[in-house]
Amino acid sequence: MIPEGASYFLSWRMAVEANNVREWRTVPSQCLSYAEAYMLGGQYDRDLDMIVDQILSYINEIVPSDDGMDAWILDVDDTCISNLFYYRGKRYGCDPFDPAGFKAWALKGGCPAIPAVLGLFKYLVRNGFKVFLITGRDQETLGQATTDNLHNQGFIGYERLIFKTAGFKGQSAAAYKSEIRRRLEKEGYRIWGNVGDQWSDLQGECLGSRAFKLPNPMYFVP
């Protein structure tokens, strides 16, 4: 028998990951201890490992071309690098989003790599895919810190790191990222896969051949 609070958090997590709950601002406060146990107790890492295994199986079915136009897209926050230590101070998302606090955190450049995704990244680069990192972080304020953070965590060899620039201000992540993908396709890239922790990374236009949703029960980006 699963305790009631744990059961509620399981339902919450399932509903979030299947994109049934949208535009949510905070994690229900009764989930706090279960969210912490999920993120720190090993299940989050095991969920990531299984998805990366699925991605690797899929990659091994791809027959890449030798024109250098086989592309993959990875999101940055909570895909390549983790904000878990920041969100620990925000009660794993039970507290509302704090833009100034998050900016201060991101400026420190201390986000650790998510090991399973770092492994995937290196595998993609080694196998000749052009990897594009697309982030909703603002170029002007967070560009240098983010570039350095990714580098010091081992994300080396990507094709391009694409930030949100002033022209996209006010656009949703889904609209902004769709437009970036559209431009890449126009350059001739074949987007084989797209990996993100938010549905807004994976929906919209020019979606590529496959999308992979990584778990994130802590926050929602529209």
Place this chain on the structure above:
Amino acid sequence: MIPEGASYFLSWRMAVEANNVREWRTVPSQCLSYAEAYMLGGQYDRDLDMIVDQILSYINEIVPSDDGMDAWILDVDDTCISNLFYYRGKRYGCDPFDPAGFKAWALKGGCPAIPAVLGLFKYLVRNGFKVFLITGRDQETLGQATTDNLHNQGFIGYERLIFKTAGFKGQSAAAYKSEIRRRLEKEGYRIWGNVGDQWSDLQGECLGSRAFKLPNPMYFVP
């Protein structure tokens, strides 16, 4: 600490529900006892309840028109009515799909209603939505048994029950259901919502305003 098998099943379930695992034929056999516990122990029902709560919140934001063209789409198998008792005999999906066995089961017309979805169905009908039930079941062989089964389980008052006819033979569920939705939109219906236990119910064309994925860790329909 979550036992290893339970942890693996949680990762499996998450990967399936977020559409990260595709074209799978059987549930990994090490998941058997955990799949049973999930389906029979209450968590499956609680997951359904939470999603139906989300659907009801969404419905209450809709301002329906008085032209009678506000539509909802529900899938049938493991959305309106349950095949759990059949799949219990197939080790909750650890055994491969058995077309003859499933046909014999469906012909009995003994699938119980899924209570949360029956409640949703009645709410939709009561509130003036036109409800279309779209199923991949074959009209010729299973039409009468399915119609009777839905009726005896309380699914009364829908606008149309749409079966797969000979002309769609060999088409994927996603292609067939997309074409049916396209025809409904052509008739002038506004599809406000679409509810199914398979991603193939919810992907393709003419998707409607919102899709809701119900849990189903037992089988995959392409």
